[in-house]
Amino acid sequence: MQPVITLKDIVKTYNLGKPNELEILHGITITIYENEFVAIVGESGSGKSTLMNIIGALDKPTKGEYILNSLNVNKASKDQMSDIRNKNIGFVFQNFNLISRTSALKNVELPMLYKGISSSKRIKKAKELLTLVGMEKRMNHDPNELSGGQKQRVAIARALANNPSIILADEPTGALDSLTSRHVMDLFHKLHKQGKTIILITHSNKLAKECPRIITIKDGNIVSDVRQEINYVN
Amino acid sequence: MLIENIKIALNSIKANKLRSILTMLGIIIGIGSVIAIVTIGDSIANGVNKEMQGYGARNIEIYVTNKNEFSTDENMYEVSSVEMSEKDMLSKDMLLDYENAFSNQIQALSIEESIGQITLKNNRFKSNINILGVNKGYKDFNKLEMLSGDFIKENDINNISYNAVVSDKFIKEYFGSKYNNNEVLNKNIEIEINNKFLNLTIAGVYKFKSDEYTDKNTYSNILLPYTTAFKFNKKQVYFQSFKVVPKEDIDVIKFQLDTNTFLSSYYTHNNSYQITTFGLTSLVNSQNDLMNKLKLGISAIAGISLFVGGIGIMNIMMVSVTERTREIGIRMALGAKASTIKSQFIIEAIFISGIGGIIGLILGIIIGTIGSNMMKYSSSPSLFAGFIAISFSMAIGIFFGYYPANKASNLDPIEALRYE
Numbered sequence: 001m002q003p004v005i006t007l008k009d010i011v012k013t014y015n016l017g018k019p020n021e022l023e024i025l026h027g028i029t030i031t032i033y034e035n036e037f038v039a040i041v042g043e044s045g046s047g048k049s050t051l052m053n054i055i056g057a058l059d060k061p062t063k064g065e066y067i068l069n070s071l072n073v074n075k076a077s078k079d080q081m082s083d084i085r086n087k088n089i090g091f092v093f094q095n096f097n098l099i100s101r102t103s104a105l106k107n108v109e110l111p112m113l114y115k116g117i118s119s120s121k122r123i124k125k126a127k128e129l130l131t132l133v134g135m136e137k138r139m140n141h142d143p144n145e146l147s148g149g150q151k152q153r154v155a156i157a158r159a160l161a162n163n164p165s166i167i168l169a170d171e172p173t174g175a176l177d178s179l180t181s182r183h184v185m186d187l188f189h190k191l192h193k194q195g196k197t198i199i200l201i202t203h204s205n206k207l208a209k210e211c212p213r214i215i216t217i218k219d220g221n222i223v224s225d226v227r228q229e230i231n232y233v234n
Numbered sequence: 235m236l237i238e239n240i241k242i243a244l245n246s247i248k249a250n251k252l253r254s255i256l257t258m259l260g261i262i263i264g265i266g267s268v269i270a271i272v273t274i275g276d277s278i279a280n281g282v283n284k285e286m287q288g289y290g291a292r293n294i295e296i297y298v299t300n301k302n303e304f305s306t307d308e309n310m311y312e313v314s315s316v317e318m319s320e321k322d323m324l325s326k327d328m329l330l331d332y333e334n335a336f337s338n339q340i341q342a343l344s345i346e347e348s349i350g351q352i353t354l355k356n357n358r359f360k361s362n363i364n365i366l367g368v369n370k371g372y373k374d375f376n377k378l379e380m381l382s383g384d385f386i387k388e389n390d391i392n393n394i395s396y397n398a399v400v401s402d403k404f405i406k407e408y409f410g411s412k413y414n415n416n417e418v419l420n421k422n423i424e425i426e427i428n429n430k431f432l433n434l435t436i437a438g439v440y441k442f443k444s445d446e447y448t449d450k451n452t453y454s455n456i457l458l459p460y461t462t463a464f465k466f467n468k469k470q471v472y473f474q475s476f477k478v479v480p481k482e483d484i485d486v487i488k489f490q491l492d493t494n495t496f497l498s499s500y501y502t503h504n505n506s507y508q509i510t511t512f513g514l515t516s517l518v519n520s521q522n523d524l525m526n527k528l529k530l531g532i533s534a535i536a537g538i539s540l541f542v543g544g545i546g547i548m549n550i551m552m553v554s555v556t557e558r559t560r561e562i563g564i565r566m567a568l569g570a571k572a573s574t575i576k577s578q579f580i581i582e583a584i585f586i587s588g589i590g591g592i593i594g595l596i597l598g599i600i601i602g603t604i605g606s607n608m609m610k611y612s613s614s615p616s617l618f619a620g621f622i623a624i625s626f627s628m629a630i631g632i633f634f635g636y637y638p639a640n641k642a643s644n645l646d647p648i649e650a651l652r653y654e
């Protein structure tokens with residue numbers, strides 16, 4: 001198995017050098033291999049999102065080394081980080097982060113737009129993805145005309161737009177009822193089967209138990225990292 | 235990418251229609267007033283120039299003047315009362331030399347030697363008629379149109395003939411309706427001036443032109459060879475003045491200067507007389523100069539309006555960037571590069587100012603056209619001015635949009651996503 005994500009002694013300090021300086025991550029070391037499905041659990045404020053932002057190349061660690069697919073992210077330029085986010089990683093946010101006054105279809109097109117894919121190809125792919133998440137009937141609606149579950153499905157479709165090998169999902173089901181959460185989880189299992197590497201932050205122990213590997217974070221440290229045999233039947 | 239950015243910009247302008255239009259107002263007023271003023275100014279300048287042209291703005295008059303007499307443009311026409319001797323005047327050869335030297339610049343050179351004036355009178359009218367000895371150039375200089383027969387020819391001048399050219403007005407007054415313009419050719423007329431009789435044969439008829447300077451129905455001329463006139467005046471053929479007009483494409487000011495230099499060379503050793511040239515061009519130019527200064531002044535005010543408009547755009551772009559911080563964060567998180575975000579906002583600023591510029595241009599054209607139609611001479615706004623206006627307003631967009639766009643592109647994706 002190939003390591004996809006290698007984190008070594010990652011430290012993240014907010015407001016560095018200011019009076020309100022605050023160290024959130026205290027030296028996180030994780031290796032995640034290709035096609036792993038990892039759940040990250042922990043209390044609120046323990047630093048899960050902070051870690052996820054570093055893995056997603058949205059943020060840089062204060063100390064430590066992050067290697068993504070043999071590329072040293074610490075040394076990457078702003079534009080290289082943009083490229084990584086655009087091509088290698090599909091990010092599903094806790095709060096959807098869809099662009100308002102912009103249709104579901106246009107939202108899904110965005111990553112492809114920034115990759116430089118032609119308009120006709122973008123529309124074709126976006127329609128496919130929206131159909132995959134069961135949103136084909138709502139694709140011309142703006143986000144404010146969609147329910148929470150529908151928005152999250154659009155966000156997942158958008159995360160898949162450039163066919164990234166890694167999916168990062170920060171509490172994708174946090175705002176959803178149990179039935180909709182179920183749909184979303186089923187979708188992640190399906191993507192896992194297709195060979196994607198998935199990292200999922202969740203508060204729900206029930207959902208974490210569906211994942212082959214569970215990492216627990218407490219106050220910015222890893223307190224447990226377990227692999228388990230699961231027999232998930234879709 | 236560019237097309238997408240343009241679409242995003244247009245969407246954002248559409249989403250905030252009223253705000254965008256209010257922002258454009260400064261640009262609209264600025265561009266509109268510049269275009270309107272330039273158009274109206276051009277029409278005034280055109281009018282002045284055309285009117286001056288009608289009065290012979292390009293004509294140059296050359297005088298031999300007394301060095302010791304104070305002479306300004308105003309008293310130029312007051313020909314010196316002291317009789318100058320023939321050696322101080324311009325000879326026929328000098329004029330010929332001058333004409334040859336400037337042959338590719340001169341449109342027409344006109345000589346006049348007056349014999350005197352007669353008055354035709356009956357119970358219906360009273361008409362003054364000048365008897366003038368002229369050369370061939372007189373016809374072109376005064377743009378006379380021949381109705382029948384011929385103008386004074388080289389032969390007439392050499393032979394000191396008594397062939398005369400008269401106006402159709404004169405024919406009517408002299409013969410009544412007895413003859414038409416053709417029938418009158420070769421008829422004789424007898425004129426008495428200063429108790430001397432002049433017997434002339436009509437060789438041609440020209441179309442009478444009312445002189446814009448003088449009363450409509452006063453002067454009409456009987457034209458005869460200048461040699462004949464000199465002979466009648468019992469004078470040698472020497473000239474105290476003549477008139478010349480340069481060809482269309484010749485710079486009049488330079489032509490006037492060169493003419494003066496050329497003819498003055500005959501007077502370097504003359505202690506009492508000199509060559510003075512007089513033309514209206516400098517007057518026209520100073521008028522145009524004034525007009526241009528006026529245009530510049532008003533354009534400066536319009537420039538201030540554009541500047542204020544630019545600041546308005548900058549302000550609204552700052553608001554737009556702040557309002558859309560989250561959107562910017564999302565775009566960056568999905569892989570938009572800083573340069574892409576920057577160009578997105580610059581394009582938006584360019585579109586706001588550019589659309590403002592186009593609206594201003596249209597308004598300016600409408601106001602300018604109405605305004606210039608109220609002047610005597612209408613003038614249409616130039617394509618060039620329109621092009622400049624649009625590019626200038628777009629440049630304002632780039633200039634004032636750059637700072638907000640840069641601010642947007644420098645946002646940290648994490649912080650932008652966190653923005654409430």
Ligand SMILES: Nc1ncnc2c1ncn2[C@@H]1O[C@H](COP(=O)(O)OP(=O)(O)OP(=O)(O)O)[C@@H](O)[C@H]1O
Pocket residue numbers: 014015022024042043044045046047048049050051
């Ligand atoms: N930009 C920031 N500046 C200062 N402190 C921050 C910043 N972002 C996060 N923090 C702090 O870091 C800590 C970890 O935050 P983080 O968002 O990673 O928690 P989390 O584990 O994702 O919690 P939750 O489960 O509630 O989403 C919190 O105490 C938060 O206050």
Ligand SMILES: [Mg+2]
Pocket residue numbers: 048049050094170
């Ligand atoms: Mg979180």
